[in-house]
Amino acid sequence: MKPIAILILLLLVSLDLFGQSIYNLNRYEPEIIDGRAEALGRTSILSSNGANNVFNNPALLSELKSIDLQFNIRATFGNVNKLHTATDTTSIVDHYSDTDYKRTIHPKINGLSFGIPYQISPKSAWRFGFAAGYRAYYDWGYDIHEKRKEVFSDEITNEEGDNEFNGGFNTLVFGGGINYKKKFYAGVSISIPFNSQHSNIYEDFDGNKAKNSGTASGTFYTISGSYILSNYVTIGTRVKTEYKLEIDGSDDQFNITYNYKYTIPAEYGLALEVKPIIDLKIITEYITRNFADYDDLYYFNPESENGYSFRTGFEYGTNKIFRVGFFTQSVPVYTYSSYYDEVLDDYVFDLDDKPQTETGFTTGFGTKINSKIQINLFGSYSFLNYDEKYNFVADTDITNEVSYSLFKFGCSLGYSF
Numbered sequence: 001m002k003p004i005a006i007l008i009l010l011l012l013v014s015l016d017l018f019g020q021s022i023y024n025l026n027r028y029e030p031e032i033i034d035g036r037a038e039a040l041g042r043t044s045i046l047s048s049n050g051a052n053n054v055f056n057n058p059a060l061l062s063e064l065k066s067i068d069l070q071f072n073i074r075a076t077f078g079n080v081n082k083l084h085t086a087t088d089t090t091s092i093v094d095h096y097s098d099t100d101y102k103r104t105i106h107p108k109i110n111g112l113s114f115g116i117p118y119q120i121s122p123k124s125a126w127r128f129g130f131a132a133g134y135r136a137y138y139d140w141g142y143d144i145h146e147k148r149k150e151v152f153s154d155e156i157t158n159e160e161g162d163n164e165f166n167g168g169f170n171t172l173v174f175g176g177g178i179n180y181k182k183k184f185y186a187g188v189s190i191s192i193p194f195n196s197q198h199s200n201i202y203e204d205f206d207g208n209k210a211k212n213s214g215t216a217s218g219t220f221y222t223i224s225g226s227y228i229l230s231n232y233v234t235i236g237t238r239v240k241t242e243y244k245l246e247i248d249g250s251d252d253q254f255n256i257t258y259n260y261k262y263t264i265p266a267e268y269g270l271a272l273e274v275k276p277i278i279d280l281k282i283i284t285e286y287i288t289r290n291f292a293d294y295d296d297l298y299y300f301n302p303e304s305e306n307g308y309s310f311r312t313g314f315e316y317g318t319n320k321i322f323r324v325g326f327f328t329q330s331v332p333v334y335t336y337s338s339y340y341d342e343v344l345d346d347y348v349f350d351l352d353d354k355p356q357t358e359t360g361f362t363t364g365f366g367t368k369i370n371s372k373i374q375i376n377l378f379g380s381y382s383f384l385n386y387d388e389k390y391n392f393v394a395d396t397d398i399t400n401e402v403s404y405s406l407f408k409f410g411c412s413l414g415y416s417f
Contacts, residue, residue: 023080023101023144025331025358025384026406028264032056033072033111033135035376035412039364040313041325042380043285045271046226046236047313049376050414051115054131057238058175058187059224061129064117067417070133072111074378074410076142078103083401096151103406104143110136110410113173129187130176137191138169138216140198167198169216169245177224185226193217198249214249218264236271236285242293263295284312289330291355301334307355313362323378325362330355331384336400338390347391358384358404372416379409 034052037044044056050068053060079102086095113133120126144163150156175189199213220243226236245262271285289307307330315323333356338347360382368374384404391397 023103023404025333025404027140028138031110031136031139035072035364035378035410036323036366038074038380038408038410039323039325039362039376039378040283040315041311041327041362042360043271043283043311043313043325045224045238045269045285046234046273047283049374049412051113051131051133052111052412053177054113054115054133054173054175054189055111055135057224057226057236058131058189058222059177059179059185059226061115061131061175061177061187062127062179062185064115064129066117068115069415070111070113071413072410073107073109074408075105075107076103076406076408077105078404078406080402080404085399087397088395094151094153097148099146099148102145102147104145106142108136108139108141110139125181127179127182128176133173134194135171135173136168137171140165140168162203164201168196169218170194170196175222183228187224189222190219191222192219198247210251210253212249212251214247216245216247218243218245232275234273236273238269240267242266260296263293265290265293279316279318281315282312286310291330291332301332301351301353303353304332304334304355305353319367321366323364323366326360327362328357328359331358333384335386335388336390337388356384356386358382374414376412378411380407382406
């Protein structure tokens with residue numbers, strides 16, 4: 001193989017390794033933890049059920065009419081494909097790779113909650129609600145099967161590898177809410193780490209294995225409020241406070257220990273519920289994604305622009321309720337570009353500051369099995385596709401075509417005492 005060809009190959013491989021681990025783009029995506037909320041476009045501020053409000057809007061715990069228990073389960077699976085082409089127009093060296101990252105199906109009990117209502121007296125205008133729960137805030141448990149076909153000059157290779165992730169950032173959540181005359185609502189909850197273990201076992205194309213494992217910790221608050229403007233309109237708001245996510249662990253391949261402290265910025269959300277007719281509800285919410293304020297996360301572009309999440313859902317019915325939803329949100333994935341530097345007499349690698357946008361659709365169904373048991377089913381599909389073109393070294397044209405898709409389905413089962 002020519003020296004220039006070897007150099008180009010090494011550069012291309014290093015670029016790919018530096019990349020954004022796109023199949024991990026949901027690594028810091030908080031779990032919603034509620035079947036109704038998931039079905040309504042992943043809204044959560046005004047769409048959670050019963051005791052699950054301790055996770056998403058503790059103010060609405062004051063609407064509990066009886067002791068409530070919620071059990072939440074879901075499964076995910078998906079795929080990422082990256083078609084990479086490099087052409088050296090000088091030495092006529094072509095490099096081509098087609099890589100699939102298949103995310104295998106991963107079921108999980110991602111939340112449990114228990115809520116209790118309280119009223120000082122039957123005539124009191126004040127109502128209270130309290131709840132405790134367990135949730136998988138960040139879920140890092142899934143397996144990635146990597147399959148790559150690579151062509152370089154006249155050499156063709158087919159390789160496979162596995163990446164096994166386990167654990168996540170799990171929390172115990174305690175919270176309470178209060179309302180006055182069922183019109184003004186306020187609440188707060190605290191999330192503290194609980195059994196937050198994580199591990200990663202990677203087996204490369206040659207069968208070599210490497211493992212790292214450790215723990216995660218961090219404490220934050222969720223503060224929320226709601227106001228019933230009329231029989232037809234409700235407004236809700238939520239703030240999740242900034243916190244330090246600390247990850248400890250060890251790497252057996254390099255025989256080292258590590259400690260990372262990431263700044264997870266505050267999140268602000270605003271929601272609106274409209275009931276144009278008795279059996280129809282429309283819920284919309286906007287949530288900030290301040291990517292520019294994330295600190296020390298290696299695959300977040302430090303020069304990133306801030307993002308957003310827009311979510312909306314519709315539900316129709318009373319006893320048997322049908323739901324559909326839509327969402328679009330910024331994710332920490334950035335396209336590459338290049339420009340010619342006259343001083344260096346070469347192309348300089350650059351990263352776009354604007355995050356890419358993931359789009360998704362949801363649907364679901366809710367019904368009461370009897371007077372005490374309620375079930376809410378949901379399914380969702382989200383996707384992200386983009387192309388990028390740039391010059392990595394002089395006279396070398398790079399083209400990447402990336403497509404991402406993720407499926408999620410599950411349910412919440414509620415029981416009222």
